[in-house]
């Protein structure tokens with residue numbers, strides 16, 4: 062395309078809007094239908110202003126696995142020599158010349174230079190554009206889609222195009238075919254049902270202040286990924302004070318799981334020291350919020366010295382603690398995660414990343430923007446006043462606030478997840494690459510593996526004919542793998558349980574595994590990715606499983622090519638946790654509990670390493686798969702779903718419980734023996 066002088070650019074817009082130039086655009090991405098549960102509503106008004114983000118192709122991603130092993134493989138001479146954020150940014154940033162080519166195209170197409178912001182890592186270009194401008198740029202048509210459960214609106218198109226000379230420099234563009242399942246509350250549904258197109262004010266940053274927004278949230282309304290997509294823990298019986306069993310009696314651990322039970326099961330003691338900089342990171346998404354009185358009531362009964370203790374709050378993109386409209390759906394997850402994590406690592410502190418405000422909700426991108434210095438800016442943004450600013454532009458993060466503003470804790474446990482099928486492949490790969498970058502920086506990222514066995518959130522499977530989801534608690538359909546658990550650069554944690562009438566004291570005395578795959582209330586998530594290749598570190602373990610315990614299912618139910626990422630990696634207890642939620646003791650179930658439990662042990666190990674002048678353990682999978690002897694194999698139970706029994710927990714690694722549950726003293730010894 063010929064380069065036009067700048068002063069012609071406004072004319073070009075006008076010209077473009079009449080006659081579509083034949084600039085040799087090529088198809089960049091296409092969806093034959095919206096992701097499951099999304100329904101097309103109306104054409105987007107051409108004057109609506111939308112935030113456009115262009116994700117540029119990063120360099121060196123093909124070398125990721127080598128980079129990872131260099132710092133995380135137990136036999137690597139560079140084990141533990143993690144990268145700085147700056148190194149990460151420089152290694153993966155697109156070439157400057159390539160960025161310029163894309164910018165030049167935008168300028169020629171009428172998007173003034175001043176309008177286009179470049180992230181410091183050079184990974185993203187962003188600008189506001191009218192829908193008609195964007196439709197012209199990408200040779201597409203925008204529509205409003207609506208989530209059939211939550212009513213969340215989403216601007217999207219079926220396919221889009223880029224000029225040939227730009228296409229190979231661009232990873233993807235948003236908004237286009239990517240549905241960022243950031244779930245909105247009820248109030249948005251009503252607004253959208255009116256025939257009016259989505260107005261600019263919904264996309265503007267000038268939205269009401271926090272308290273006004275809070276007033277708009279209805280009680281129990283699912284405004285976050287967890288609540289909406291069914292990844293919240295499940296509530297069991299409420300317990301009166303008189304029903305609480307003696308927490309000193311480990312014989313009771315088959316009925317009620319307390320911090321003492323976890324310490325007994327995995328053979329670790331209370332924390333003894335707290336090195337500066339060592340904290341356990343827990344992530345919560347709006348509207349989840351812990352209640353101070355719940356923490357104190359729990360501590361008073363199970364961890365007395367902690368009454369009055371609170372997590373360090375890091376508010377991301379408007380994240381706030383709220384006491385309004387208490388319910389299990391707004392307090393259950395946060396109360397559970399903190400009541401597990403805090404006592405297990407104390408006196409080490411727990412850092413709470415509270416993400417998003419209740420109106421807009423938030424997605425994993427908001428979190429990654431805030432903690433991953435290399436995602437948006439590797440220097441700067443560390444101004445706590447700025448970081449408190451919100452809300453961000455709903456279509457994607459474009460402002461300076463919360464951009465690389467927080468140092469990531471060395472361990473981050475998250476109990477929320479999507480189904481892979483909710484997200485496009487490029488979108489998953491981009492986020493997964495960010496977890497890889499965190500791994501290079503020595504951060505252990507743990508995700509719960511899901512609570513529905515081989516099925517997806519709320520028990521949905523994939524209809525093989527349409528690719529749509531089946532009904533909740535489906536008895537048919539294809540297995541529905543979980544993301545980010547399926548990303549090879551996170552550690553996926555499944556759930557186990559202590560069966561009724563199991564005396565763990567007696568079992569542990571004979572080194573017997575007292576636990577089986579969790580099938581009470583929830584089923585440990587597990588299976589095989591439809592997106593990601595199998596990483597080298599798990600090839601041996603998974604091949605053994607295939608050889609020794611070939612599954613009875615075929616390609617019509619799951620990807621049985623033996624070439625895709627298998628999960629979970631490990632597991633920990635996920636049933637019968639005694640938790641205080643909204644002033645009542647209640648039993649709680651979920652891999653939601655397993656992830657912070659495992660994270661607590663990694664944090665204790667980091668503590669010992671830091672004391673010896675060593676670095677954090679970072680990405681643990683390559684070490685654990687090389688040394689399965691530090692885990693206690695789980696060989697009972699399975700993870701049913703989609704009308705099948707799921708996968709059995711068997712000897713060795715399996716897609717229900719991974720390598721098994723921790724044997725803390727052995728894990729500690731192993732990690733201490735590494736440089």
Ligand SMILES: *[C@@H]1O[C@H](CO)[C@@H](O)[C@H](O)[C@H]1NC(C)=O
Nearest residue numbers: 094097098100209527529530
């Ligand atoms: C998928 O399922 C949802 C909910 O059952 C339904 O509303 C939607 O129309 C379906 N989409 C397709 C393409 O069948």
Ligand SMILES: *[C@@H]1O[C@H](CO)[C@@H](O)[C@H](O)[C@H]1NC(C)=O
Nearest residue numbers: 302358359360361362363646
């Ligand atoms: C445990 O919590 C209850 C609230 O249900 C409280 O009344 C009681 O005093 C607590 N127990 C201890 C030992 O603090």
Ligand SMILES: *[C@@H]1O[C@H](CO)[C@@H](O)[C@H](O)[C@H]1NC(C)=O
Nearest residue numbers: 519520532533534535582583
């Ligand atoms: C799915 O099953 C769970 C228990 O297994 C139950 O609590 C839930 O209500 C069921 N959901 C539907 C929609 O049937």
Ligand SMILES: *[C@@H]1O[C@H](CO)[C@@H](O)[C@H](O)[C@H]1NC(C)=O
Nearest residue numbers: 298315316560561562580581
């Ligand atoms: C285990 O024990 C609890 C409490 O006694 C009971 O509610 C539950 O049904 C039992 N589960 C099984 C599988 O027997």
Ligand SMILES: *[C@@H]1O[C@H](CO)[C@@H](O)[C@H](O)[C@H]1NC(C)=O
Nearest residue numbers: 591616619620621622624625
């Ligand atoms: C499984 O994944 C591989 C690798 O991504 C792919 O080539 C293959 O088509 C998939 N097979 C099935 C049955 O989905």
Ligand SMILES: *[C@@H]1O[C@H](CO)[C@@H](O)[C@H](O)[C@H]1NC(C)=O
Nearest residue numbers: 298299300301643644645646
């Ligand atoms: C929950 O606790 C409140 C007091 O905080 C009490 O009134 C209520 O009965 C309890 N609910 C259950 C189900 O025990």
Ligand SMILES: CC(=O)N[C@H]1CO[C@H](CO)[C@@H](O)[C@@H]1O
Nearest residue numbers: 275276277278279280385386
């Ligand atoms: C902040 C918030 O969600 N407030 C709501 C709590 O529930 C009441 C009763 O339904 C609503 O009126 C509030 O708006």
